[in-house]
Structure formats: C-alpha cells, structure tokens
Amino acid sequence: MTFSSMWRDLAPVGRDASSGGYRRFAWTREDATLREWFAAEAQRRGLDLTVDRVGNQWAWWGDPDAALAAGRPGVVTGSHLDSVPDGGAYDGPLGVVSALAAVDALRDSGFEPDRPIGVVNFVDEEGARFGVACAGSRVLTGAMTADRARSLTDGDGISMAEALSAAGRDPHELGPDSETVRRIGTFVELHVEQGRHLSTLETDTPVAVGSDIWPHGRWRIRTLGEANHAGTTRLEDRDDAMLGFAAAVIAARRAAETHGCVATLGKVAVAPGGVNAIASEVTGWLDARGADEDAVRRVVADVTEVVEEFGGLVVEDSWTGSTPFDPGLARRIATRLGGIPVIGTGAGHDAGILANAGVPTAMLFVRNPTGISHSPEEFATSQDCLVGVDALATVLTDLAGE
Ligand code: GLV
Ligand code: MN
Ligand code: MN
Ligand code: MN
Numbered sequence: 171m172t173f174s175s176m177w178r179d180l181a182p183v184g185r186d187a188s189s190g191g192y193r194r195f196a197w198t199r200e201d202a203t204l205r206e207w208f209a210a211e212a213q214r215r216g217l218d219l220t221v222d223r224v225g226n227q228w229a230w231w232g233d234p235d236a237a238l239a240a241g242r243p244g245v246v247t248g249s250h251l252d253s254v255p256d257g258g259a260y261d262g263p264l265g266v267v268s269a270l271a272a273v274d275a276l277r278d279s280g281f282e283p284d285r286p287i288g289v290v291n292f293v294d295e296e297g298a299r300f301g302v303a304c305a306g307s308r309v310l311t312g313a314m315t316a317d318r319a320r321s322l323t324d325g326d327g328i329s330m331a332e333a334l335s336a337a338g339r340d341p342h343e344l345g346p347d348s349e350t351v352r353r354i355g356t357f358v359e360l361h362v363e364q365g366r367h368l369s370t371l372e373t374d375t376p377v378a379v380g381s382d383i384w385p386h387g388r389w390r391i392r393t394l395g396e397a398n399h400a401g402t403t404r405l406e407d408r409d410d411a412m413l414g415f416a417a418a419v420i421a422a423r424r425a426a427e428t429h430g431c432v433a434t435l436g437k438v439a440v441a442p443g444g445v446n447a448i449a450s451e452v453t454g455w456l457d458a459r460g461a462d463e464d465a466v467r468r469v470v471a472d473v474t475e476v477v478e479e480f481g482g483l484v485v486e487d488s489w490t491g492s493t494p495f496d497p498g499l500a501r502r503i504a505t506r507l508g509g510i511p512v513i514g515t516g517a518g519h520d521a522g523i524l525a526n527a528g529v530p531t532a533m534l535f536v537r538n539p540t541g542i543s544h545s546p547e548e549f550a551t552s553q554d555c556l557v558g559v560d561a562l563a564t565v566l567t568d569l570a571g572e
Contacts, residue, residue, distance in 0.1 A: 171211065171214065171270070171274070172271070172274075173267060173268070173271040173552075173555065173556060173559055174552065176211065176267045176270060176271070177263075177267055177555075179207060180204070180207065180251075180259075180263055180267070181259065183200055183203050183204055183207070184200035184203075184204075184253065186256065189256050189546055190546040191253075191255075191256030191257055191258070191545065191546040192253040192256070192257045192258070192259060192546075193253065193255055193256065193257075194251060194252045194253040194257070195252060195253075195298050195299040195324075196252055196293055196294035196298075196299050196300065196305070196306075196330075196333070197225075197293075197294075197299070197330075197333040197334060197336070197337040197339075198299070201251070201252060201293075201337075202337060204251040204252075204291075205227060205251075205291070207251075208227050208229070208251065208266065208291045209227065211229070211270055212227075212229035212289070215229070215231075215270070215273065215274070215277075217229035217230055217231050217273075217289065218230045218233075220350075222310060222347040222350040223309075223310075223343050223344060223345050223346070223347040223350075224293060224305075224306050224309045224310050224344060224345075224347065225293045225306065225334070225339060225344075226290060226291065226292050226293050226306045226307070226310060226350075227290065227291040227293075228246075228288050228289070228290050228350065228353075229270075229288065229289045229290075230244070230286055230287070230288045230289075231273060231277075231283065231286060231287045231288075231289075232244065232283060232285070232286025232287060233286060234286045234288060234353035235353070237285055237286045237353075238352060238353055242284065242285050242355070243285070243352065243353055243354065243355030243356075244285055244286040244287060244288050244353050244354065244355055244356075244570075245283075245285050245286075245287050245288070245355060245356045245357075245358070245566060245569045245570040246287075246288040246289070246290055246353075246354045246355075246356070246357045246358070247265070247268075247269040247272065247287070247288070247289060247290070247357070247358045247359065247360065247562060247566065248265055248266050248269045248288075248289045248290035248291060248292070248359065249262050249263070249264070249265025249266050249269070249290075249291075249292065249295070249359050249360065249361060249519075249520070250262040250265070250266070250291065250292040250293070250294075250295030250296070250306070250520065251263055251266055251291055252293070252294055252295055252296050252298065253296060253298065254296045254298050254544045255298055256545065256546060257296070257298075257544055257545070257546075257548070258362070258542075258543060258544065258545055258546055258547065258548025258549070259546075259548065260362035260536075260538070260543075260548050260549070260550055261296075261361070261362055261364070261543055261544065261548060262295060262296075262361075264360065264361065264362050264536060264550065264555065264558070265359050265360045265361050266289070266291055268360045268536075268555065268558050268559045268562050269289040269290075269360065269562065270289055271559045272559050272562040272563040272566055273287060273289060273566075275559065275560070275563040276563055276566060276567060281567060281571070283566075283570035283571065284570060284571055284572060285355060285569070285570045285572075286353075286570075287566055287570050288353065288354070292304075292306040292307055292520045293305070293306035294306045295307075295519070295520055297388075297488075299324045299325075299333070300319075300322035300323065300324055300330050300333075301322060301388065301390075301455070301487055302314060302319070302322060302388070302487060302488045303388070303488060303518050304490075304518060304519070304520050304522070304523045305319055305322075305330075306520065307520035307523035307524060308488075308523055309344060309345065309346065310346065310347050310350060310351060310523075311346065311351055311523055311524065311526075311527035312346035312348075312527075313523055313526065313527065314488075316344040316345040316346070319344060320334075320341050320344060325439070330344075331344075351524075351527060351529065354524065354529050355530070356499065356529070356530045356531070356532075356569050357521060357524045357529050357530070357531045357532075358503075358521075358531070358532045358533070358534065358562065358565055358566070358569070359519055359520065359521040359531075359532075359533050359534070360533070360534040360535075360536065360558055360561075360562050361517075361519065361533060361534070361535055361536070362535070362536050362538050362543065362548060362549075362550050363378070363535040363536060363537055363538040363541075363543075363550075364515065364516075364517045364538065364543035364544075364548075365515070365516075365538075365541055365543075366538075366541030367511070367513050368511070368513075368535065368537035368538070369537055369538065369539045369541060371511070375510060375511060375537070376536060376537045376553075376554040376557040376558070377507065377510055377534055377535065377536055377537070377554075377557055377558055377561045378510055378511045378512065378513045378534070378535045379500050379503045379504045379507070379510060379511070379512045379513070379532060379533065379534060379535075380495050380500065380512070380513065380514070380515060380521070380532065380533030380534070380535060381494065381495060381497075381500055381512045381513060381514045382492065382493055382494040382495060382514045382515075383490070383492075383493040383495075383514070383515055383516075383517070383518060383519065383521075383522040383525075384459045384460060384461055384492070384514065384515070384516045385459065385460065385461075385462070385463040385466050385489075385490065385491050385492045385493075386457070386458065386459035386466070386489075386490055386516065386518055387457075387458060387459075387466065387470070387486060387487070387488055387489035387490065388455055388456070388457055388486075388487040388488045389455070389456040389458070389470055389473075389484050389485065389486050389487060390453060390454075390455055390456075390484070390485045390486075390487050391415065391418050391435075391452075391453070391454045391455070391456055391473070391477055391482060391483070391484050392451065392452070392453050392482055392483045392484075392485075393411045393412075393413075393414035393415045393418070393451070393452045393477065393480055393481070393482035394411050394450065394451055394481065394482065395408075395409040395410045395411030395412070395413075395414075395448060395449055395450050395451070395452075396408075396409040396448065396450055397441075397442050397447050397448055397449070397450035398447070398448045399446070399447070399448075400444075400445070400446040400447060400448060401446065403448060408448055409448075410448050410449055411440075411448075411449040411450055411451050411452045411482075412440070412448075412449040412452055413480065414452070414476075414477060414479075414480025414481070414482045415438070415449075415452040415454055415482070417476050417477075417479075417480060418435070418454070418456075418473055418476055418477050418480075418482070419435050419454075421472055421473045421475075421476040421477075422434075422435060422456055422458070422469065422472075422473050424472070425468065425469040425472035425473060426458070426460075426469055428468075428472070429460065429465040429466075429468045429469050429472075430460060430461070430462070430465055431458060431459060431460030431462075431465050431466050431469050432458070432459050432460065432516065433456060433457070433458045433459075433469050433473075434456070434457040434458075435454050435455065435456055435457075436455070436457065437454065437455045438452065438453070438454040438455075439452070439453045439454075440452050455487070456470070456473060456484070458470055459516045460516075461514075463491055463492055470484065470486075490518060490522060490523070490526070491526075493522040493525050493526055494525070495521070495525055495531050495532050495533060496525070496530040496531055496532060499530050499531070499532045500512055500532055502568070503532055503534070503565050503568075506564060506565065506568050507561050507564060507565070510561075513535065515533075515535070517543070519533065521533050532565075534558065534561055534562060534565070536550050536554050536555060536557070536558040537550060537551075537554050538550055539551065
C-alpha cells in the first residue's frame, strides 16, 4: 500500500458531503471503521497488533518486550485517526499514514532495525465526543484516572463507559498501562502544521521539528437563569442565563488580549434551546492557551470573575502545563534532517502527554499552505506529505538503527 492508496482508503470515512469536513469521534461507527482499517494495515505488513487497556492500537515491527528486556526499548511513531467536528483530513491521519509509509520505505530499503519500531493509533485525541482532549494517552499514562474517563459524557448523555461497552470493550479494563508505556523508548509524532510558520518562510521548507507545546486547558462555564416566554416577559422580570455567558465571551477576548494569550468559546449548549424561550442554562467551553502558564491562568481568573458576578460557575475540565519536547532529540533530528527549523505550537498532542510522562518525545510538522486547521480548509500538498514520510523514515533509521 502506498501513501496515496492509504490516503484514498481513508478519504470517505466520516466525511460530511456538504461541508467536506470529517466527523470521526471516539467509539462511534466511523471510529470502528478506522480501527479496522488500522488493524488490517498492520496485518497486511505482518506487524504484531496489540491494543492496550485504553484501546490505543500498537503495530510492532520487532518484539518490544524482548527489546525492553535487553535494555533497548522501541521507537514509536504515529498519531490519531479521530477528528474534531467538521475537521480536516490531515490532523491525525497524516501522522498514522506517514508512519506506515515510513515503515514500508525502511523495509523496502532493506533496513534491519536494532530496536523494534511501533506504529500507534491513539484513541480519542481530539476529545470531540467526551470533552477531554488526548483521552487515550492521558488514561494510558495515568494523567487522567479511569474513573473520571468512564464517567465523562457526550452530548447525548452517553458515558464513555457506555460507549466502550457499545463498541464491544469492557469499560473496567480501562486504566493506566505502564507495560505499554515502558515499551516506548522514544516517540516521534508527525503532524500537519496548524499555523503558517513554514508557508511564510522565504526558503522552501516543507518540514520542521517541534520544540514545545504551549500550556493549554479547557474549562466549562455554566450560567443559570429561568426559562420564560420571549414575548410576554418584561425585560426587568427576566433572569436570562445568556447574559452572563455573553459577558464571559467578551471577557475571554479582552483577557486574552490583555495577557497575550488566545481564548476560544467554540462550543455552547443552551437550555431549553428555543428561539422564543429565555435561556435557563448555558454551558460553554472555554479553551485558553498561551506561551506563559501564569498568563493563561490570569485569563481564566478574569473570565471566572465575570461569570461569578452573574452567579455562574467555571470548572476546569483539563489542564496541560508548558510541555517542552526533549531538546537533545529535537536538535539531533533537526541536524539529521539538514538543519530544518525548530518551532513551537499552541496545539495539544498525544506527544505532549507522553513527554509529560517522561518519554523522550519529538514532533515533525509538515507545511500547511492554508495555515488552517480543525476545518476542512486544512491542507498539505502530496509532495510535502511525501517529504514528511522521507523525513520520518530518516529519523526512524537514525533512532532505531543504534
Ligand atoms: C487538539 O488538536 C487541540 O490542540 O485542541
Ligand atoms: Mn487537532
Ligand atoms: Mn492532531
Ligand atoms: Mn491535537
């Protein structure tokens, strides 16, 4: 299977015909199709497929346990296949397909790894369904407890435990899996760039190495009011939950500007949800990020103050502090790839969760000419994708060949 034939296989899965965007959420039918695809690709290559306690899929070339016993833990690459609502084709799948293509390239070249090479498909990276991003790697490494994960609910009130059962998995199996984590000597995630750094360089530079991930988190904002008739309730008699929420939206924008961060309210649920009914309850999700942890905290504090003035509540859903990738590894990769740039990112990744769990971790970014991500406009040329595969193959040769 070539890169382009794998890409063609994945193209229709979960694609919305009208927007062109993808809806691939954890433990849904689309997710099951993607997981079957991954398992079939592993089998086709004779890789050993294992599924950890969380449901992340690992395809191994070589025996990771024998290697670990010999003090030579494996080199793992890969990413995720799930998406945000109406996401692009590249965020996630590019890393998985490139990993398989890089393994093919190494095998075709006759390369014999001294360390096993693993390809991973992390489950539920975007947290689009249950709200917590990188759920698969968080539970794997113990950064989120299994109890909390099981109790997360989706927009229809279905818990992750129920979704796991419906997908044929035992929710009690969910939990940290140190045996799986120990097998990862080094992790390298290739990803589409989610900004314009590479496309605005004067030199033709299709690939960069990651330096760090900005501190980022998600908070749930809830404001309460009283449902009533939109036509007959006088303004002075209203208790409108939307007012406090609207104030929070403006406060988030102002605070982000003041503290040099970014803040987004991109998802909101209004009850009862009628055009002609005053809102009794608004729940919205604040996503805040920035280069400086204290500054991000200040944004959340400013928003909280406003929400509390309206009698509302702000609750933290997830928080990931400043996450530097292994600097020695980044330098080594940048040098090996001919002095390519080393850039930071405001996007979260499973690579960040692994880095925080102490795994030496690196990322490769492939140029995105639109600079847009989490949207159908996300893009990378096929030529750049193949440069990415080559770069990843070179990195794997270096890391698994010693
Ligand atoms: C995930 O892609 C995130 O950064 O929100
Ligand atoms: Mn994403
Ligand atoms: Mn991603
Ligand atoms: Mn991400």
